[in-house]
Amino acid sequence: MIRQIISIAGRELRLILKGGGVALVMLLAPIIYATIYSAGYAEQVAHKVPIAIIDHSDSHSSRQVAILLDTAPELEIKYSVADIQCAKQLLLQRKIYGIVEIPSLYERRLLRGEQAVISVYCDASYFLMYRQVFQGVARVISTINSSKTEPQAVLCSSHTLFNPALGYGTFIMPAVLLVILQQTGLIAIGMLGGIWRQRGLYGKYSPLAVVVAKMVVYSAIYALIAGYILALHYQIFGYPMRGSLLSVVAVVVPYILSFSLLGIALSTLFRRPESAILSLLWTSIPVLLLSGASLPAEAFPRWLYIVGKVVPSSSAAGAYIRIETMGATIAEVRSEIMWLWAEVVIYGALAVAAIKKRMPGRTTKSRTSYP
Amino acid sequence: MRRFATAFRVELKRIVNDRAYLAIITVLPAVALLFFYCYFSGSGVEQLPIVVVDNSSSSLSERLVNMIDATRSVSVDYKATDQSEAMALINSGKAYAAVVIPADFERNILRGEQAVVALYNSGANISTNGFIEKDIATVVATFSAGIELNRGRTMAQIMPIRLNRRVLFNPYLNYGYYLAPCFMPMMVMIFTVLATVMATAERRTESLAQLMGRVAPTTIAMSIFAILMLLIIFRAIGTPLRGSATMIVAATLLLIAVYQTVALLFVGVTHSRHLALSLGGGYSVVAFTLSGLTFPTMAMALPLRALSYLFPFTYYMEIVVDQALRGASWEVSMARIGYMSLFLLLPALIYRRL
Incomplete structure (x- = not known):
């Protein structure tokens, strides 16, 4: 044997x-x-995903948002365009993977103490790009929010235990x-x-x-x-x-x-x-x-x-x-x-x-x- | 034409007499497509089990837990008494995340002080991680806003800037819509390469007509499977088809022709059936990673990005994304059809070696 x-x-x-x-x-x-x-x-994660910004407000506050978006590790503002049609063309050409639109009344509403709305268009045909764009923009907006308000009643502190960079x-x-x-x-x-x-x-x-x-x-x-x-x-x-x-x-x-x-x-x-x-x-x-x-x-x-x-x-x-x-x-x-x-x-x-x-x-x- | 017909008939006889060759152009592609159909017939990412440690066990904390449980992606399947018990549930694969509510949760809220809920997300699986993170963060924000509204604050005070999320091209964020049009063509592509190698390797080619006759049974069988596959993707699974259906059909048939020529290249270079099968097989399996669908090519290191364009599948996936999900006009995809067609010229390089 x-x-x-x-x-x-x-x-x-x-x-x-x-x-x-x-x-x-x-x-x-x-x-x-x-x-x-x-x-x-x-490379593990997509850094500096190119996005476009449509700034109808063209004010001090809206430019501040743009600067913060551009410095976020996930994002890079590659284009500043006039309208959503232009931005969608760039998206189809794979030059950008997201669009941020700031309305014309943005600064005025903030100054009046009314809620302002910023829109983010995320490209869900590539999931990783979608996540980077949405999370990047959401984090920037929530940072701006928390600088303008009293602390939230309940805060969710989120920890990623393993693979923290995702x-x-x-x-x-x-x-x-x-x-x-x-x-x-x-x-x-x-x-x-x-x-x-x-x-x-x-x-x-x-x-x-x-x-x-x-x-x-x-x-x-x-x-x-x-x-x-x-x-x-x-x-x-x-x-x-x-x-x-x-x-x-x-x-x-x-x-x-x-x-x-x-x-x-x-x-x-x-x-x-x-x-x-x-x-x-x-x-x-x-x-x-x-x-x-x-x-x-x-x-x-x-x-x-x-x-x-x-x-x-x-x-x-x-x-x-x-x-x-x-x-x-x-x-x-x-x-x-x-x-x-x-x-x-x-x-x-x-x-x-x-x-x-x-x-x-x-x-x-x-x-x-x-x- | 007679040479073509003779070669075609001889090839059919070879196929019928060779179980493995017959299987790769009949039974196995059918099984593969059936597998993906079943795989994507699930509900999508929903009701992921998580564990809650409720140290407060108050009516407010209970309300928050119920709200978390009611979300689409999360289901509170476990309650643990302390954090180490919760971690053990994560480590043993039963729960994907833990939510810990502190003992002073209700007291802090009633006193008007900030209460902090901790979310411990595993992170090992980034697809579950994202869904859990988003749903729980949203629930906590909603819960918090409810309390603040009760305190007499306005929404503009609670959240001066609201982010309005618009999801383009795949509004349900459905993984199936996105992965099915990638995995299933992979299968057709793999069988196309293997069958073409079986038809041509280690045989002398006397004429172009004869060569065409030999590979034609594979072309026909795979084109039938390709059409069946498109029906499954766009009808049975329900992936949206916003652009040109003609363009998708054309690109898919072109994909088959292109991978047949790639197979011929491997046959011409190696002169060995084993080697051509292994290399051709490897080349088709690797295409998925480099296609950029899961991990975008834009984020890859430059050499890998360059490499990805040596795979016709990369162009094919971009055409499918543009036509199916993005609803682009057919003109947008013409350049990529052109690049893919260039691969059809490959056999010219090695025609004399076949």
Whole structure:
């Protein structure tokens, strides 16, 4: 048994390194994807979003508003235009992402002690721009208000506990990185399964030995890649690492084991290496969405979220974010860890059963396969 | 024409005899579109669970909690006795935020002193964060204004300047309207690239007509899925279509043609089916991040911004945003149609290598 395992593991390593496409998907793709995605979001927030101002009042008070808007970190007044039609043209040309309009009676109303109204037009076709423009303008207006009034009866003091800059990369990348590990893993392991079937390798060893050997090889490789991505890459891009090493390991170990075993079970379905790419590539975005890490689970149908739990990343992403971004303890992600270990057992059994099914019944070594 | 027809027929036979190839132009795109249809059939960001620590437990604090609970995006699902209990609920993923009402809340209000309610928002998820922050801040401001009006102050004294928010182009701030027209074309694009590689890689091409005959089944299948997809996005999900429907259909069909030529480029350069699939697949998956829809290209570092324009998908998303959400006239999108069309010339570079 042990000898079988060692011989399978050795063969698997050779297949990975010499199989051409496999090494690219398993070893390089995770690092390339991680780098491109993180680089895309490296700026984290949109600073100095260009806006236009329409100042009908053209008074001392209205110019004061304009100066304050322009100095807000989120905003930059790029254009001063005469009317809303002009401003909307600029918006369509993507030269600005918001419009502030100050009415002609602005200063007079303020002086008379009446309420003045300032309008902000936010471009909701880009959500991040919308948020920057609205929050920037709202903050400036509320600062002006509080300088003119007695303190409010009730004040809401708002604190952002983790990710205080509300960075987009810090928000989405932890889940994306975990999904990258799993998806490149599933495809690469599937490609190896295709090679196994092409070469009729399944009949040669006991199913249990095959599963154990493959699991050891894949887990070892992914432990290294995860080590790079979740430690070094994480540090390069400055993502929060508030969790203890122990709690990170407590999630990552069953995660790698469960997606490796799921990969081994799925890999028996592929007759050729490329079948794995064809069948699995598209699943990355659905898998990311099912984890509830981008839009929260409350936003899509409950049944879909529950079905999504069959993918290891659905449990791992939430747990990992809570550990690293929020500093949660092992006890606080216990249910996810238990679920991941349950998946290790289920997918392990499934992998053994699936490989047993591929045994050619001791008669022929190779079955028909496509070129 | 005969060469085209022969190649087309031969290709259909290949497809029927190859389960994986058949799947990527029939079953899998259908499953992918169905997935997104179900995903976006949810209610949107609503009723996010939060925890309240009410140290005041007075009639005024109770009223504030009820007002918070009544907002669209927030639901007060947990009451905690102290802050550490509330933090544990956030860390275990049960609550997204905590509202802490101080013990002297009612007393301060009755005495005419300022009461401070604290909102602890997680921030780990910026999409939930924004909704919670806005709704709770609005509720507290309304609550506060109510008290001050009772004290005999006027609205102009409470809030000298009122901010009138006008939401352009997506008035319901619906994430589905905004994400569905991005994710679903991604799917069609991925399958287009993969199927085109399957049709052309590791085969000798004798004539342009033969090449066209080989890729035509993919073009037809993906165009059908594209139309189906547009029906799902604009009819079933209900994304507004304010501009030119013709322009959106044209851009979507062009997207398919463009990504077919991109696939040919990968085939011509690599001469390997594996490699062309991996690289072509990678190129199509990355397009989403760089398209600027979630994180705007304007905010990216310059090299990334430049890179984003090497992806036809970036132009396509801008056309969809302009035509569907912004209701631009069709002329606005013509330049981008032109840029996308430039990608159609790519195979000329490597035609002799196919």
